[in-house]
Amino acid sequence: MEERMEAEQKFRQEILDRVARIYELREQDRPFVPGKTRVHYSGRVFDEKEMQAMVDSVLDFWLTLGPKGKEFLTQFLSYTGMRYGLVVNSGSSANLVAVGALCSPRLENPLGPGDEVITPALAFPTTLNPLLQNGLVPVFVDVEEGTYNLDAGRLEDARSDLTRAVVLAHTLGNPAQMDAVMDFARRYDLYVIEDTCDALDSRYDGKLCGTFGDFSTYSFYAAHHITMGEGGAVLTNRLDLYRQALSLRDWGRDCFCRTGEQNPNGACGHRFDHTYESLPYGYDHKYVYGNIGYNLKPLDIQCAMGIEQLKKLPSFSEKRKRNFRRLYRALEKYQDSFLLPRSLPKADPSWFALPLTVRKEAAFSRRDIVRFLEENQIETRMLFAGNILRHPGYRNIRHRVCGSLEHTDDVLLNTFFIGVYPGLSDAMIEYVIRTIDRFMS
Ligand SMILES: Cc1ncc(COP(=O)(O)O)c(C=O)c1O
Structure with missing residues (x-):
C-alpha cells in the first residue's frame, strides 16, 4: 500500500514538473508586436501554479465540488471577513441564487411577486434577470454621470409602498455610494444585493465592496479580477439567508449538510427523526425540498484554480x-x-x-x-x-x-x-x- 502511494506521489510530481515545463515553453518567445498583437480588454492571467493545481485536482479525481471548494471558500471568507458563503458556477448563478434566496418561502420576511426592487437601468443582464425570473418588479433609476453607478439621490423618489430591495452593481469596479444606499435601506427595512462581479478588491470608505449589503455576488469568469474559467460566489453575514441560498444552489433541498458530511444524523442532528409538513416521520432530510431549486455547483477543479488566483x-x-x-x-x-x-x-x-x-x-x-x-x-x-x-x-x-x-x-x-x-x-x-x-x- 505504502509502496503504491509512493509510486503515485512520484508520478504525480513528474507530471506536475512537466506541466510547469509546458507553461515555460508557451511563455517563451511571445513578444508584443505593436499593431499586430491583440491588446485584449481583459483575460486570464496565470502561471504554472494554476495549471499544476488544476492537473493535481484532476489526478485526485474528486470531480464534483469537494475539498478544493471548501479550501477556496474558507480563504475567500477570510479575505472578505464575511461569515457565510457558497461557490457557484458563474456570477449569473450567484445573482440567481441571491435573489431566489430573498424570495424563499422559508424566510421570515421573503420578497414576493409584485414587490418592487430599485436598480439602475445601466445593467449587465444577469444582474437584473433574476428579479424578472422571480416575478419582482424592477424600478429603474438613472446612473450618475462619470461614476456609472446607481444615483443614490434618486432612491427616495423611486420608493413606493411596494419597495422591498435595492440591487446594484459596482460598475466596472467603481464603488457605488454605499453609505447613502445602506442608510436608505435601513430607513425602510430593505434588502440590498451588491453585485460585486466586476469589483473584487474595490473598497468604499475602507471597507471591501460586497461587505455592505445582505448578499454579495462574485464572478470568476476569465475576464474578471480572479478566475476559475467559469465560477462565482455568494456571500452573506446572515445564517438564514445563507441556508436558503445553499438550498437553491443544491436542488432546493432543505438539508444543509456539507458534501461528504460524516455525521449519520446530518448537520442538524435530525436527519431521520423529524416530520416535515405532510411527509412521513423520519423521511431522510437530504431528500426534503424546502425550495424550488437548481443545481449551480462548480467543479472542484475550478476551485483548485481559484485558490491559486486568490493568492495573486x-x-x-x-x-x-x-x-x-x-x-x-x-x-x-x-x-x-x-x-x-x-x-x-x-x-x-x-x-x-x-x-x-x-x-x-x-x-x-x-x-x-x-x-x-x-x-x-x-x-x-x-x-x-x-x-x-x-x-x-x-x-x-x-x-x-x-x-x-x-x-x-x-x-x-x-x-x-x-x-x-x-x-x-x-x-x-x-x-x-x-x-x-x-x-x-
Ligand atoms: C456586473 C456583472 N454581473 C454579473 C455578471 C455575470 O457573471 P458570469 O459571466 O460569471 O455569469 C457579469 C459578467 O461579466 C457582470 O459584469
Missing part, C-alpha cells in the same frame, strides 16, 4: 490600478472630447476597465474611435447593455422607471471601455496611449 489578487489589483492611472493621466488632455471616469471621494476602485464617454462636442463619434482602436488591434467593449430597457428581450417586462434615464442613455450611445487588466504590459499601455494620440491628432 493583491498584485493583480495593484497592476489594474497602475494601468488605470497611466491611461487616465495620458487621456486627461482630451477631456474636451472624452468624459473620463470619476470615483467618489471615499472610493478606492480596483478597476475592471477604463470607461470613456465621447462628448457630444467631440469632433468624432464613438463608432469612429472604436473602429480605429479595433483596426489597430486594441480591443474595446460597450458598457454592457447600456440602457437595458432598449434591448429587444426586455421590451415587454413589467417595470417602473423613476425620472429620466438621461445618463444611462448617454452610456448606450457614447460610452465604451478599454482594458486595464494585469495581463497588459507597460509596452501595451504605451501603445494604447500612442494610438489614441494618433487618432486625436
Whole structure:
C-alpha cells in the first residue's frame, strides 16, 4: 500500500514538473508586436501554479465540488471577513441564487411577486434577470454621470409602498455610494444585493465592496479580477439567508449538510427523526425540498484554480490600478472630447476597465474611435447593455422607471471601455496611449 502511494506521489510530481515545463515553453518567445498583437480588454492571467493545481485536482479525481471548494471558500471568507458563503458556477448563478434566496418561502420576511426592487437601468443582464425570473418588479433609476453607478439621490423618489430591495452593481469596479444606499435601506427595512462581479478588491470608505449589503455576488469568469474559467460566489453575514441560498444552489433541498458530511444524523442532528409538513416521520432530510431549486455547483477543479488566483489578487489589483492611472493621466488632455471616469471621494476602485464617454462636442463619434482602436488591434467593449430597457428581450417586462434615464442613455450611445487588466504590459499601455494620440491628432 505504502509502496503504491509512493509510486503515485512520484508520478504525480513528474507530471506536475512537466506541466510547469509546458507553461515555460508557451511563455517563451511571445513578444508584443505593436499593431499586430491583440491588446485584449481583459483575460486570464496565470502561471504554472494554476495549471499544476488544476492537473493535481484532476489526478485526485474528486470531480464534483469537494475539498478544493471548501479550501477556496474558507480563504475567500477570510479575505472578505464575511461569515457565510457558497461557490457557484458563474456570477449569473450567484445573482440567481441571491435573489431566489430573498424570495424563499422559508424566510421570515421573503420578497414576493409584485414587490418592487430599485436598480439602475445601466445593467449587465444577469444582474437584473433574476428579479424578472422571480416575478419582482424592477424600478429603474438613472446612473450618475462619470461614476456609472446607481444615483443614490434618486432612491427616495423611486420608493413606493411596494419597495422591498435595492440591487446594484459596482460598475466596472467603481464603488457605488454605499453609505447613502445602506442608510436608505435601513430607513425602510430593505434588502440590498451588491453585485460585486466586476469589483473584487474595490473598497468604499475602507471597507471591501460586497461587505455592505445582505448578499454579495462574485464572478470568476476569465475576464474578471480572479478566475476559475467559469465560477462565482455568494456571500452573506446572515445564517438564514445563507441556508436558503445553499438550498437553491443544491436542488432546493432543505438539508444543509456539507458534501461528504460524516455525521449519520446530518448537520442538524435530525436527519431521520423529524416530520416535515405532510411527509412521513423520519423521511431522510437530504431528500426534503424546502425550495424550488437548481443545481449551480462548480467543479472542484475550478476551485483548485481559484485558490491559486486568490493568492495573486493583491498584485493583480495593484497592476489594474497602475494601468488605470497611466491611461487616465495620458487621456486627461482630451477631456474636451472624452468624459473620463470619476470615483467618489471615499472610493478606492480596483478597476475592471477604463470607461470613456465621447462628448457630444467631440469632433468624432464613438463608432469612429472604436473602429480605429479595433483596426489597430486594441480591443474595446460597450458598457454592457447600456440602457437595458432598449434591448429587444426586455421590451415587454413589467417595470417602473423613476425620472429620466438621461445618463444611462448617454452610456448606450457614447460610452465604451478599454482594458486595464494585469495581463497588459507597460509596452501595451504605451501603445494604447500612442494610438489614441494618433487618432486625436
Ligand atoms: C456586473 C456583472 N454581473 C454579473 C455578471 C455575470 O457573471 P458570469 O459571466 O460569471 O455569469 C457579469 C459578467 O461579466 C457582470 O459584469
